[in-house]
Amino acid sequence: MSAILFLATFGVTYFLLYTKEISKGFRFFICYVVAMSAFLISSLVNRRKYTKRNRPNPSTGLDKLNAYELCLSRKSIRNYDTTKDLSPEEKDSIKAFLLKPENLTGPFGTSMRVSLISKEEAVNGQLGTYGMISGARYFLCTVINEKTNDLDHGIIFQRIILYCTQLGLGTCWMGGTFSAKTFEPLLNLKKGEKLYMVSPVGHVKDEVTMTSRLVSAISGSSLRKPFDVFFTKGLDKNAQDSSFSEAERKSSFIGQCLDAARWAPSALNAQPMRCFVTSKSSLLPSASSASSSDRKDAVEEPYAVHFFGVGGKRTANDVGIAMLNFDKVAREVFHKEGEWIICGKMEHADIEEPRPIGSTGKLVYFATWLQK
CATH class of the missing domain: 1.20.5 (Single alpha-helices involved in coiled-coils or other helix-helix interfaces)
Incomplete structure (x- = not known):
């Protein structure tokens, strides 16, 4: 808009x-x-109209938070303490996490490499971030190939980002504000591989630079659009009963999982993810397109949560980040298991969202979470 x-x-x-x-x-x-x-x-x-959340800097004790609290606590950090290096235990813990195949594989079957590198390994001890990052010594780098699914990339890297947050470390998703030529020599890239994204990782410096303040102010990183912009009951956003009640948003299993997805980071804080929640039964062959699952009283467990997005180059990756937050809270907080599928019925759904000057735009379907 x-x-x-x-x-x-x-x-x-x-x-x-x-x-x-x-x-x-x-x-x-x-x-x-x-x-x-x-x-x-x-x-x-x-x-x-947005919701603001003042999130403290990462510190020790975040390992005691549950998954929902962790997702809401995580924020982008651009200033790092040059006097406090990663401890040997922290580096070993991150490297051990990166060695486990299950941590580097997404639900859609693709995987990627993620490396922890330091400035000391780089030529002239410099890893270029165009002045956007201050004081960082260590970086996480994702290496993908032509088979890597962007949804899987978002899911995998967010899994790693949240693990580092749990250790009390700061991170910051970076998709373009870094000099690839300074990072690539350290990654042993094979044929068909490329560096995709990076994130600094380290201890936070309390003093905030002017650049960081400016970026945060412009992007509105501590702000999120209203709940109803993201989430709809049924498949008709204009239906009278398509909104979640205040009690459902704050107290229910589905409300907290959706809220965790809402607070996922996105490129330029564009917040492109949109979700439509139906009952799982609505996907049965016998369910018609105008089934009762679109009514408020019919949207009940077990759920089917359909993830869509508003266009853009990084949309699939951003939606993947939100999907990881949703699934993590469902499993770890509420012990609700689900599976990710590509639903043919949703791929052909004609769902639009109001756009400026009275127009509408078709949303892009990505994946569905089916509650078991």
Whole structure:
């Protein structure tokens, strides 16, 4: 929505200035300033409806949190303490976690390599992050191949990120703000492999840099859209009974699992994940497209939770992160087992979401969690 507003404002301003006797460069500058102002004002207005969560920096004691508390506590850290290195026990613990095949394999059958590297191994002792990360000595790097599924990537790396959070360490998903050429020589890349994402890992520095404050403010990393934007009962977002009650959101098994997915990180905090919750019985061959499962009183356990997304290059990875949070809370907090499937019925579902200027956009289906 904000991107369309930016482009529309830019275009209208350019048109209004087209006949003015000013240089093309200055015209573009004015258009950019006006469009960016409209973008920022729109973002600030929209954020008034968002939920804010003040999360403390990672520290010892996070291992005592349950999975739901852990998912809500984890946040992006960009400033690291140069005086406090990872202990031998912490490094050994992370490396041991990365050696277990089950930790590096996703539910859709693909796997990847993840390496823990240090700046001391790099040429000139430098790993480039374009000034976005301060003081980090160690980094986790994901290496994928042409078979790696983006959903699996998001699930696997978030699994590792949360493990590091549990150790009291800071992390930060980085998909583009790093210099690949400084990292790649340390990864022994084979034919068909490539570096995909990295994350610093280390102890947090209490003092926050201006860059970190600016990035957090622009992205709104401590904010999330309203619950009803993400989650719908049934498959019709406009149905009268499609919202979860306050009690369901805060106290029920499904409400807390969905909330954990809601607080998953995403590229530029775009929050592209959307979920539609139906009863598992709605997927039976005998269930019609207009079945009673779309009614509020019919959405009950065992559940089928369908994960969709709003487009974008990193959408599948972002949805995978949310899926890991959901599944982790379901299993570890509520002892509810489920399996991930690609549901043909949902692949052909024609589900749209309201977009700006009265238009709608079709959501992209990714996967379904079926409660056992």
